[in-house]
Amino acid sequence: MLAVRKTSPVHGVSLDDIPEPDSPASGEVIVAVVAVGICGSDVHVYEWTSGYEFMRSRLPVVLGHEFSGKIAAVGDDVVGLRVGDSVVVMPGISCMRCVTCARGTPHLCPNKETLGLTRDGAFASHVRVPASGCIPIPAETDLSLAALTEPLCVGDNACDVGQVTAGDTVVVLGPGTIGQAIVRAARWRGASRVIAVGMNDAARLEVAQAMGATHCIDLADGISLQQGIHRITGGKPADVVIEATGHASSITEGLQILRKGGILAAAGIHAQRASFDLTEMIRNKQQIRGAHGSRRQNWERIIDRIVHEPESVRPMISMELKINDAEQGFRQCLARSVSKVILRPD
Ligand SMILES: [Zn+2]
Ligand SMILES: [Zn+2]
The missing domain is CATH 3.40.50.720 (NAD(P)-binding Rossmann-like Domain)
Structure with a gap:
């Protein structure tokens, strides 16, 4: 599959042909990505400005954390998700084992991983994610708008x-x-x-x-x-x-x-x-x-708004591009001439 990756700690990204993710482990699913937004943080990572040194040891990594898609495969011990379900995915993955998580504040987890920054994300046709981060959305939801959920x-x-x-x-x-x-x-x-x-x-x-x-x-x-x-x-x-x-x-x-x-x-x-x-x-x-990231309660609230008031958020999307044209999308973002650029990997 084609994937937009950060391969080395220098300016730019690369479009690489890499294998699709392996079948999901227990508690995981594979999501077929339908729409994924280029985030300001992706642009920072592209430019390799300071603040992203934590990624160094994780490279190469597939970028992309603002996405919607459909469940393509389900691992063992996953409940509530079936192949074909439309989902949005919370990119922050808390460990759920530390004291902070046990206190009920998983958004503050010190062991947090982030899809598209510290492990492979969604600038690709498929991404492997923990089932716990997937939130099913109604089948009729516009999946380009659903990719706006995270921002x-x-x-x-x-x-x-x-x-x-x-x-x-x-x-x-x-x-x-x-x-x-x-x-x-x-x-x-x-x-x-x-x-x-x-x-x-x-x-x-x-x-x-x-x-x-x-x-x-x-x-x-x-x-x-x-x-x-x-x-x-x-x-x-x-x-x-x-x-x-x-x-x-x-x-x-x-x-x-x-x-x-x-x-x-x-x-x-x-x-x-x-x-x-x-x-x-x-x-x-x-x-x-x-203020950084978001919490589960924000996701419930925003999904409800996207489902019921789709037109109120549509102005954010400036353009939708094929993943092959990701470089063009990044350049437009760098020039600040656009708002959200959506990539469609299909
Ligand atoms: Zn973002
Ligand atoms: Zn934790």
Whole structure:
């Protein structure tokens, strides 16, 4: 099968012909991948920016963790999944044996593996996964939209971490696909103002608007973030700021537009260290929290939305490509000219 792999710790990926996965072990299944999205983290891995050194010892690895598909084979001791079922798959694999998992917080498991980063993922026609990570979805679900489940869950989790509630003014820094997912999740929670902010990012801000942003600010228009927010809110600071840019300056600037006692949830992957006025943050009783990945509860919530409100998330998809054209997809993502690029391995 053709697979998009990271084979060595340098810039780029390779399209390789590799054997299909062996038959599933006990507790595992093989998923025939129908649709798989290129994630911002895949782009980081492609560029080999800092923050992904943990992958070094795992190479070569098939990338791809945002996917939907159909069960192609079922190992022993698997209940509730049958060949032909449509599924989405949680990419984080917790050990379920450590103290953290036993405490009921498997998303914090220190032994966590991730499909498409530390073990073979879904940029291929077939992928072997633990049955426990598979969530069946209704057969009629659009599987391209279902491939958006993971990034939408990351956005939903970021809103959990930021404690977004009805009536809030939420500022989302970064209009990439995670920013777009945060916008949608904030609207689902009843935030009354959701302001998406980008820098020279007209195409992706347009998608953020289609995903529910009530206002958009492009900082390339020559205004500062503070000025832009002031114009929209009449001087009222944000209740919650969620950062999905990966630029250190967005933490500094995000704190400046956040109300006293407000939460800044940082969801970007940062190549640089951030610097900000700690005393001011303390006096303002603000909190900075890290938001990463998602939890099972996000998956249940988001699958329900995709099934019942498919059109509310469709604007995220910019293009669908054959897996042979993965390189083209990565280049489009690098140019920030697109939102979600979906690869179809069939
Ligand atoms: Zn992702
Ligand atoms: Zn564990």
